[in-house]
Each structure stands twice: as structure tokens, then as C-alpha cells.
Amino acid sequence: xxxxxxxxxxxxxxxxxxxxxxxxxxxxxxxxxxxxxxxxxxxxxxxxxxxxxxxxxxxxxxxxxxxxxxxxxxxxxxxxxxxxxxxxxxxxxxxxxxxxxxxxxxxxxxxxxxxx
Amino acid sequence: xxxxxxxxxxxxxxxxxxxxxxxxxxxxxxxxxxxxxxxxxxxxxxxxxxxxxxxxxxxxxxxxxxxxxxxxxxxxxxxxxxxxxxxxxxxxxxxxxxxxxxxxxxxxxxxxxxxxxxxxxxxxxxxxxxxxxxxxxxxxxxxxxxxxxxxxxxxxxxxxxxxxxxxxxxxxxxxxxxxxxxxxxxxxxxxxxxxxxxxxxxxxxxxxxxxxxxxxxxxxxxxxxxxxxxxxxxxxxxxxxxxxxxxxxxxxxxxxxxxxxxxxxxxxxxxxxxxxxxxxxxxxxxxxxxxxxxxxxxxxxxxxxxxxxxxxxxxxxxxxxxxxxxxxxxxxxxxxxxxxxxxxxxxxxxxxxxxxxxxxxxxxxxxxxxxxxxxxxxxxxxxxxxxxxxxxxxxxxxxxxxxxxxxxxxxxxx
Numbered sequence: 001x002x003x004x005x006x007x008x009x010x011x012x013x014x015x016x017x018x019x020x021x022x023x024x025x026x027x028x029x030x031x032x033x034x035x036x037x038x039x040x041x042x043x044x045x046x047x048x049x050x051x052x053x054x055x056x057x058x059x060x061x062x063x064x065x066x067x068x069x070x071x072x073x074x075x076x077x078x079x080x081x082x083x084x085x086x087x088x089x090x091x092x093x094x095x096x097x098x099x100x101x102x103x104x105x106x107x108x109x110x111x112x113x114x115x116x
Numbered sequence: 117x118x119x120x121x122x123x124x125x126x127x128x129x130x131x132x133x134x135x136x137x138x139x140x141x142x143x144x145x146x147x148x149x150x151x152x153x154x155x156x157x158x159x160x161x162x163x164x165x166x167x168x169x170x171x172x173x174x175x176x177x178x179x180x181x182x183x184x185x186x187x188x189x190x191x192x193x194x195x196x197x198x199x200x201x202x203x204x205x206x207x208x209x210x211x212x213x214x215x216x217x218x219x220x221x222x223x224x225x226x227x228x229x230x231x232x233x234x235x236x237x238x239x240x241x242x243x244x245x246x247x248x249x250x251x252x253x254x255x256x257x258x259x260x261x262x263x264x265x266x267x268x269x270x271x272x273x274x275x276x277x278x279x280x281x282x283x284x285x286x287x288x289x290x291x292x293x294x295x296x297x298x299x300x301x302x303x304x305x306x307x308x309x310x311x312x313x314x315x316x317x318x319x320x321x322x323x324x325x326x327x328x329x330x331x332x333x334x335x336x337x338x339x340x341x342x343x344x345x346x347x348x349x350x351x352x353x354x355x356x357x358x359x360x361x362x363x364x365x366x367x368x369x370x371x372x373x374x375x376x377x378x379x380x381x382x383x384x385x386x387x388x389x390x391x392x393x394x395x396x397x398x399x400x401x402x403x404x405x406x407x408x409x410x411x412x413x414x415x416x417x418x419x420x421x422x423x424x425x426x427x428x429x430x431x432x433x434x435x436x437x438x439x440x441x442x443x444x445x446x447x448x449x450x451x452x453x454x455x456x457x458x459x460x461x462x463x464x465x466x467x468x469x470x471x472x473x474x475x476x477x478x479x480x481x482x483x484x485x486x487x488x489x490x491x492x493x494x495x496x497x498x499x500x501x502x503x504x505x506x507x508x509x510x511x512x513x514x515x516x517x518x519x520x521x522x523x524x525x526x527x528x529x530x
Contacts, residue, residue, distance in 0.1 A: 015513070046166075048447075048488075052489055053488070053489060053492075054489055054492050054493070054515070055490065055495075061492055063447075063449075063486070063487070063488025063489045063491075063492070064440075064447055064488055065440055066413075066438070066440070066449075066491075066492070067487075068338065078133075078416060079183060080136075080180075080184065112158070
């Protein structure tokens with residue numbers, strides 16, 4: 001397991017989102033209701049930056065074509081596929097860690113694959 | 117009563133989304149999609165963009181994965197036209213004369229491009245773009261150095277112009293109105309999109325009246341009123357809108373007025389017959405009248421709403437229209453309605469801006485270039501009164517405006 005400290009809760013701040021790079025991987029962080037979620041920043045559709053999108057009604061919405069990814073799973077119901085997500089850990093001091101190791105990355109996949 | 121067999125006439129976006137939603141809602145009866153094209157349901161938006169440019173495979177267009185179709189036992193009948201639906205016997209009558217029993221029918225027949233007469237020996241040089249096969253036929257025309265004439269500077273014409281220009285084609289667009297897209301977006305935004313095209317090498321000729329198009333042994337000649345010489349091109353694309361495909365609906369006794377007239381849930385004047393997508397003229401509570409929209413997003417939303425209605429679940433979708441376009445590497449998005457000329461947020465000269473349409477100080481819509489996030493925020497602001505100065509100030513976070521109102525509302529409720 002390779003957890004990398006990428007931000008503090010304060011840096012996530014009021015906008016509730018942040019773009020960070022971990023080992024050359026662009027990661028978009030979103031915070032809502034006290035939890036932090038990490039997505040591959042580049043949308044599976046056309047490489048738009050999800051960080052420039054928004055978090056609304058439990059979905060991360062890509063600014064390019066408004067694909068809506070489920071916060072928990074990355075699943076896009078209309079397209080029937082998933083945006084890659086990464087595990088996140090937040091320490092008591094508010095430090096946000098992301099693990100982008102290949103074995104932890106949840107890759108682009110379909111809903112059935114996500115369930116198994 | 118919940119139907120046991122649901123048939124869609126047409127197998128495009130609305131029909132495919134309806135089928136998927138029916139299964140997601142637990143419907144376990146028979147589902148059959150009947151389409152006249154030789155393909156399973158596919159997405160049309162990429163046909164003028166990434167697919168036409170050769171960046172996407174056909175498989176990337178499929179709306180329903182083949183494994184999903186098999187696992188969910190959805191029958192897809194391709195290359196088959198429907199003559200009419202017989203409400204009395206509850207059957208769908210195919211052109212071949214065969215009957216299919218159906219408890220409920222969804223008309224999602226889409227539209228067909230309007231055509232222009234093009235006499236001459238080479239009809240193969242004349243293109244329209246609606247179907248996957250149209251795109252497959254047009255793609256090889258887009259080779260460096262070729263001359264392409266495009267009739268109509270609507271979204272389809274402009275998207276093809278952008279894709280062709282990027283491929284090294286010499287593109288000339290002929291448009292009858294002085295400012296393209298002005299009816300949809302207003303003049304200022306239409307001028308801005310025109311500039312985007314001209315800056316990218318597209319010869320955009322507006323306010324021209326077409327006198328005629330004809331083919332010769334090896335080219336297309338476009339003649340305009342007052343033009344000295346005909347304009348010569350290697351091929352022409354005609355993109356002047358679509359007409360809804362209502363022949364089978366009319367033959368079935370459905371009410372048709374430039375589209376199949378349906379209520380807010382997609383129900384036609386005949387019980388158990390529904391319509392959705394480009395072909396449907398649906399009652400919109402929001403607008404206060406029947407409207408027909410030719411947008412991907414509308415087809416998806418209505419596909420869900422109408423399939424819910426088929427199962428007796430009333431969940432109409434009446435959201436403000438939203439659409440996008442990708443041209444010359446820029447992402448264009450629109451939401452709501454264009455009420456006159458918009459106020460500008462951002463840098464219109466640098467094509468990094470959002471035009472926001474107001475009625476007084478009430479937000480009615482927005483058009484953005486490379487600012488999809490603004491469009492999402494404006495969607496939340498539709499119908500609300502705003503501080504125009506704050507709206508146009510790039511240092512104001514639009515979400516703060518949106519959330520500020522929500523906070524005030526919730527405080528009022530408390």
C-alpha cells in the first residue's frame with residue numbers, strides 16, 4: 001500500500017474540490033458531507049478535467065459533456081461505464097491521503113464488473 | 117395494467133434508453149426494438165464529431181452493450197420498417213405484412229433530413245448526415261485538399277465544417293440568414309461562433325440565397341443569387357434540419373402536428389401508445405405548451421420518463437433543454453432558453469466565456485464556450501433573480517450565487 005499525502009482538509013476548503021498529482025497521475029478530489037472522494041482527473045469520455053466539473057446530487061459531473069459519475073463507484077448510469085476512482089484516507093489532523101498504486105486503482109469498468 | 121410486451125417503433129436513443137430503464141425498473145416482459153437501420157441502437161452525437169474524424173470506433177457508439185442486450189433479453193430487430201400500429205388488435209404491423217403483438221408501443225422514430233433537389237449525373241457527391249451509414253459514407257470524403265461545400269450553418273453543418281477543416285479539407289459553408297445560430301442563441305453568440313469558424317479557416321458565407329445545386333461529371337456546383345460564377349466543390353453536405361418521421365404514426369391514427377402530440381408523460385391520444393425523442397411533441401408544464409426538441413439529452417430523459425409511464429409510474433421529465441457541441445477543439449454548451457442577447461461573464465475575445473440570458477434580472481439560459489461548469493451552475497439558477505453585476509464578475513463563484521439562494525430559501529422555510 002502506498003498512501004501519499006496530497007492535501008489538507010483546509011486546502012480542499014470551501015470549493016470542496018482540488019486537483020492534485022500523485023506519481024504523475026492527475027487526481028480530482030471532491031469533498032462532501034465530511035467525506036473525500038478521489039477520481040482520475042481525466043474523464044473516461046474525452047479527457048476533460050473532472051476537477052473543472054462539479055459535485056451535485058451525489059454525482060461528479062464532467063464539464064465537457066455532463067457525464068455524471070456516482071461518488072461511491074464512479075458509475076455513469078447513462079453510459080453504463082465507470083470513471084476510475086482511488087482509495088482515500090483522511091487522518092485525524094485533516095491530512096488527505098490517496099493511494100494510486102495500480103493494484104488499488106479501480107479502473108474504468110462496467111456496472112456488472114463493478115459489482116463483482 | 118402492466119403490459120407484458122412492449123415494442124418500440126424506432127431503435128435510436130429514446131428507444132434504447134427506454135429499454136434499459138424498463139429492465140432497471142424490473143419489467144420482465146418482452147421488449148422488442150424495431151429499427152429500420154441495419155444497426156443496433158447507437159449514439160448520434162459523435163457522428164458529426166469524433167466518429168466522423170475517425171477517432172471513435174463503431175463499438176464506441178453503441179448505447180447498449182451486446183452483453184447487456186443478451187443478458188437482459190432485449191430483442192433488437194434491425195432493417196425493418198413499421199407500417200402502422202393497430203390499436204384494436206394490439207399489433208404492430210410491419211412493412212412486410214407480418215404482425216407483432218404488443219400491449220404497449222413507443223414511437224421513437226426520430227427524423228429524416230430535409231432534402232434539396234440536386235440534379236446531375238453524380239448524386240453520390242451529395243451528402244446528408246443523420247445515420248451511422250451517412251457518416252461512414254461521408255468520412256472518406258474528408259481528405260486533405262478536398263473542397264467541401266456545406267449548405268446550412270446550423271449545429272450539424274458547423275460541426276461537420278469543424279471536423280472537415282481539422283482534416284485539412286477546404287470548407288465553404290453557405291447560410292441564408294445573416295448570422296448563423298442567431299435564432300437559437302441570439303446574434304452576439306452567433307457572431308462569436310462564426311468568428312471561431314473563420315479563425316479556423318472555414319469560409320463562412322452568410323446571408324446568401326441559394327439559387328441551385330447540381331452535380332457535373334466530377335464535381336458539385338453551388339449557385340447563389342447574385343453570384344457570378346458557380347462555386348465548385350468535390351462534394352456537398354446538406355444540413356438544413358430534419359422533419360419528424362410520422363408516417364407510421366399517422367397511419368395508426370395518432371394525432372400528429374409536426375411531431376406526434378403527447379402529454380407530459382409521453383402518452384398519445386390512443387391508450388397504450390406513447391412517443392418520445394425527436395419525433396414527439398410533448399406538453400411541457402414549464403413552457404405552457406407542446407414542444408418538440410431535437411436534442412440527445414431530451415431523447416434520453418424522455419426515454420426514461422415514457423418507459424416509467426408505460427409501467428404506470430408518473431415521473432415526467434420537464435427539465436430545461438440542454439445541449440452541447442464540439443467545434444474546433446472548443447466545447448460549446450447551452451441550457452435553458454435564449455431571451456434576446458446575453459450578458460457576458462469571462463473573456464469573449466479569448467473564447468472563454470459564458471453568455472447568460474436574462475429576463476429583467478431573472479436567469480433564463482446560458483451559452484458557454486469551454487465553461488461547462490458555468491452551465492451546470494446556471495442550470496441551478498434558472499428562474500431565479502440574480503445580481504447581474506455579480507453574475508458577470510468572473511471573481512464571483514456562480515455556485516455561491518446558486519447556493520446563497522438555496523440557503524436563503526431554507527432559512528425562510530425554517
